[in-house]
Amino acid sequence: MGTFPFHRHAAMPRTTPHRATILQVAREAGVSKTSVSRYFSDERARLSRDMQSRIASAARRLSYHPNQMARGLKGGRSQLIGMLVADIRNPFSVAVMHGVEQACRERGFSLLVCNTDNDPAQEREHLALLASYRVEGLVINAAGQPSRELRALAAQGTPLVLLDRMLSDFEADVVGLDNTQTIDMALDHLRQQGYDNVLYLSEPVAQASSRQARLKHFEQRLADDPTLRGEAHSLALAEDNRLQDVIAGFLSQASGSAPAILCGNGNVTLAVAHALQARGARLGEIGLLGIDELEWCNLVGPGITTLAQPTDAIGRAAVHNLLQRLEEPQRQAPPKRTHYQARLILRGSTCRPNTPDQYDSVSQERP
Incomplete structure (x- = not known):
């Protein structure tokens, strides 16, 4: 009976693709780690245009992307906006979500969306999840009456905007249709x-x-x-x-x-x-x-x-209200009602x- 040759490479474990680090980007660009960190933060303007160009080129060559979650934990800012949707299959929800996402992107934020399927229990779980991600603001299309959870988020300084639906026992900015x-x-x-x-x-x-x-x-x-x-x-x-x-x-x-x-x-x-x-x-x-x-x-x-x-305008107004509250945390302005005409x-x-x-x-x- 013949034998089959043994191929060593067939038994080798699969390797995980290597993820570039901030140190590698710094070495590639010929700058310090601090300069790279500043480039991917609000301090980019402190760097010369030449240095910004070198860091950007190095990051592209190495396919480097900063870990936004780690950056948020370190600096207290996650650059995340949360959105809680009652029914993601509803065309209204999808259209408004597009406006919210566009407005977030233009202001340097990422959008984290959770769908509750009109289930108050899922709504509570998703609110806890969004809090764990340290979202900087929350747009909520309520499915139930999550007033207790929202009050806890508001007490932590998280600005909230209610989308389309108001709550009888919780006051916040509301954006929707007249x-x-x-x-x-x-x-x-x-x-x-x-x-x-x-x-x-x-x-x-x-x-x-x-x-x-x-x-x-x-x-x-x-x-x-x-x-x-x-x-x-x-x-x-x-x-x-x-x-x-x-x-x-x-x-x-x-x-x-x-x-x-x-x-x-x-x-x-x-x-x-x-x-x-x-x-x-x-x-x-x-x-x-x-x-x-x-x-x-x-x-x-x-x-x-x-x-x-006007779903795009409604979504953008929700983000505008959130960021206005975020930028002026000490200003205790009364809740706003923003209602649009069909x-x-x-x-x-x-x-x-x-x-x-x-x-x-x-x-x-x-x-």
């Missing part, structure tokens, strides 16, 4: 288009102050205007049968009126669009208006009219057939 004005814009537009019977649909409102505010003002408008008929429901979107039943019930009793459905956010708009499609309903004959602009809204039938939130994007879903205000499938915007 929910009362948004409902007014939606109902005023539907009335102008000839719709006189409106079904308002929302996801569960229990832990979301923005949803509560929208629902409350919708009900107030119905109470104040006897010429406007309507009803409101909050429901979990996973309950597909219930959504179909609610829509079917509304349309069956809307005979003799011009019915429309107002969706409380993008997730609801998507679910309702599917439900109406399954019924073979024609958009426009049944009005459809959604709060939050989604990329696919101009692709469905004649297009879906939306009230778009922008109407008019499409065919709110254009009734055979009316003077009929539009084709081309999207049209109104400020």
Whole structure:
């Protein structure tokens, strides 16, 4: 029987790629370790342009990246901003996150994002994790009532900004949409288009102050205007049968009126669009208006009219407020409320057939 040769290299352990050190960068650039440390900190301006250029070139050649966590532990600054998102699958959350990240990057900060999946227990765990990373500020889209944990962070000097949702027992800066004005814009537009019977649909409102505010003002408008008929429901979107039943019930009793459905956010708009499609309903004959602009809204039938939130501005404002608090830690300014106006994007879903205000499938915007 033949034998097989033994290859030594086959048994050698795998090696871990070598990570360049600050000392190697200093030697490569012909400068001291202190100079390299200054280059990768707020003291870069103390170095000559020639020295900065040599350090930058050496770092590129060696693929050196400073350990920001170690630097933060040493100097008391992590250069990290934390963001707690209630539902990262929500298009609103993703869009605002982009604005937050852009603003952080422009100011020399990195963004650390945690998704709670609307679970208050996960929210508490993520808050503890973000505290352990010594984030310098926190943007929080609350899923529960984490007031105790937020008070502990605030007591440590961590600035906080509440995104979209307020907490009943914790005061902080709030950035989000003007929910009362948004409902007014939606109902005023539907009335102008000839719709006189409106079904308002929302996801569960229990832990979301923005949803509560929208629902409350919708009900107030119905109470104040006897010429406007309507009803409101909050429901979990996973309950597909219930959504179909609610829509079917509304349309069956809307005979003799011009019915429309107002969706409380993008997730609801998507679910309702599917439900109406399954019924073979024609958009426009049944009005459809959604709060939050989604990329696919101009692709469905004649297009879906939306009230778009200025998500980029909201995200940037949250970071601006955080850094303003961070730069002036001794200034005890009262909490700020920064509320933005939605922008109407008019499409065919709110254009009734055979009316003077009929539009084709081309999207049209109104400020």
